[in-house]
Amino acid sequence: MSGLWYTEKQTDNFGITMKIKKTLHTEQTDFQYLEMAETEEWGNMLFLDGMVMTSQKDEFVYHEMVAHVPLFTHPNPENVLVVGGGDGGVIREVLKHPSVKKAVLVDIDGKVIEYSKKYLPEIAGELENERVDVQVGDGFMHIAKSENEYDVIMVDSTEPVGPAVNLFTKGFYAGISKALKEDGIFVAQCDNPWFKADLIRQVQKDVKEIFPITRLYTANIPTYPSGMWAFTIGSKKYDPTDVPAERFHEIETKYYTKELHNAAFILPKFVKDLTE
Ligand code: SAM
Numbered sequence: 001m002s003g004l005w006y007t008e009k010q011t012d013n014f015g016i017t018m019k020i021k022k023t024l025h026t027e028q029t030d031f032q033y034l035e036m037a038e039t040e041e042w043g044n045m046l047f048l049d050g051m052v053m054t055s056q057k058d059e060f061v062y063h064e065m066v067a068h069v070p071l072f073t074h075p076n077p078e079n080v081l082v083v084g085g086g087d088g089g090v091i092r093e094v095l096k097h098p099s100v101k102k103a104v105l106v107d108i109d110g111k112v113i114e115y116s117k118k119y120l121p122e123i124a125g126e127l128e129n130e131r132v133d134v135q136v137g138d139g140f141m142h143i144a145k146s147e148n149e150y151d152v153i154m155v156d157s158t159e160p161v162g163p164a165v166n167l168f169t170k171g172f173y174a175g176i177s178k179a180l181k182e183d184g185i186f187v188a189q190c191d192n193p194w195f196k197a198d199l200i201r202q203v204q205k206d207v208k209e210i211f212p213i214t215r216l217y218t219a220n221i222p223t224y225p226s227g228m229w230a231f232t233i234g235s236k237k238y239d240p241t242d243v244p245a246e247r248f249h250e251i252e253t254k255y256y257t258k259e260l261h262n263a264a265f266i267l268p269k270f271v272k273d274l275t276e
Contacts, residue, residue, distance in 0.1 A: 006037065008052055010225035011195050016052075018042065018223075024119050029111040031163045036119045042223055044119050046087055048112070048158055052223045054087045059123055062189070062229065063089035064256040065219040065264065070152045070185045070233060071097045072248055072261060073240040077151040080104070081179070083139030083167065085156035086112035088124030094154075095126050096251040103132050104150075108163045110136040140166040146179035153180060155188035160199065168199070170206040173234065177210050183237040186211070193218075193271045194226035200274045207234040215240055216275050217264035219255070230271070241265045 007017040024036040024044065035047040043056030054062070067090050071077050078101045082090050086107030094103045105127070107113060113134065116124040127134055135142070139157065153176050160168035167188075176186045190196075190203045200216070208214040211234030221229045233240050241262065248258040267275070 006039070006047075008047070008050060008225075014195075016223070016225075018045075025115055027111060027115075029109050031109045032158070034109075034111055034115060036115050045223070046112070046116060046120065049162060051159060053158070054089060054120065054123060055223050056120065056122065058221060058223050059087075059089050059120075060254045061219050061221050062224075063093045063123075064253050065217070065231060066090050066154050066156055066187060066189065067093035067096075068251070068253065068256045069217060069231070069240055069261055069264065070154065070187045070235075071100070072258070073233075073235065073238050073243050074151055074183070074185050075238065075247065077185075078102070079150050079181075081106070081142075081146075081150045081153045083143070083153065083155045083157060084108075084164070085154070086110075087116040087120055088113070088127040090154055090156045091129075091132055092123065092126040095129055095131060096253075100131065103129075104135065105132060106135045106137050106139045106142045108136070108138050138163070138166075140172060140175075143172060143175040143179050146175075148178075148181055150180050151184055153184070153186045155186070157189070159191060168203060170209070173207055173210050177234075177236070180236065185233065185235045185238060185240070187231055187233045190216075190230050190232045192224065192226040192228050193230055193268075193274060194228060196225075197274055200230055200232075200271075203232050204275050207232050211235055213237075213239050214275075215265055216267060216271070218267065218271065219264060228271075
């Protein structure tokens with residue numbers, strides 16, 4: 001579909017559109033419709049069920065903000081789980097923390113992993129790292145059979161539709177709490193406050209009932225609906241808005257900084273209202 005425009009409808013009445021240079025791969029997998037295309041503006045881009053997942057040009061924002069906020073909040077994260085995240089970007093960021101001994105990735109769709117390795121090598125390149133254990137399976141089932149195992153769990157799933165619908169339920173968050181150690185931390189992408197305010201309100205409410213410390217933070221992701229993306233963090237012991245300065249060791253990033261870590265929790269009034 002070169003020269004054509006690809007539109008992602010973000011609501012029934014609004015969307016973003018981008019010029020496609022070349023279609024790289026399309027396939028109906030067992031779980032979703034996978035498209036990989038080279039775009040004029042954003043480089044190679046992965047779409048699932050017509051939704052932008054990640055692009056070579058802006059992927060670092062999301063992957064750094066999902067990984068480094070919880071990993072700098074925890075004083076010694078060693079065992080990490082990523083649910084979803086088959087493009088490998090979160091895993092790449094997790095491995096920048098020398099304390100991490102093992103990072104497990106559980107994505108339900110092996111085709112996402114396969115084609116991310118092929119067309120998004122700078123994002124998926126660390127999936128073969130010796131500290132990484134890649135499993136193809138349902139994150140909901142993995143959590144159900146895990147107990148007191150992980151220091152940090154990151155849910156990098158698609159929207160709450162299709163295979164990911166169970167990953168936004170209170171039962172899943174309760175399972176995450178069980179799978180975490182007694183001082184564990186969990187973070188999940190929870191879409192955007194402009195079009196999915198009700199989802200954010202519900203996720204915050206559910207997580208608050210399970211984790212003593214629950215916060216919301218945002219980041220600017222131009223290829224995601226509305227450009228303002230939200231993340232819910234639930235913590236059993238450590239407050240992500242109160243991280244001692246000495247904990248921020250040097251790592252190579254393009255978006256995340258220790259100042260931004262703290263600033264990301266300062267919310268516009270209409271977003272803050274969703275957390276109350
Ligand atoms: N950053 C993207 C976003 O915010 O929408 C998510 C990217 S990542 C590619 C999303 C992944 O979640 C997909 O690879 C999909 O296969 C995976 N996924 C969806 N439901 C899942 C489930 N129940 N268990 C594990 N992985 C799941």
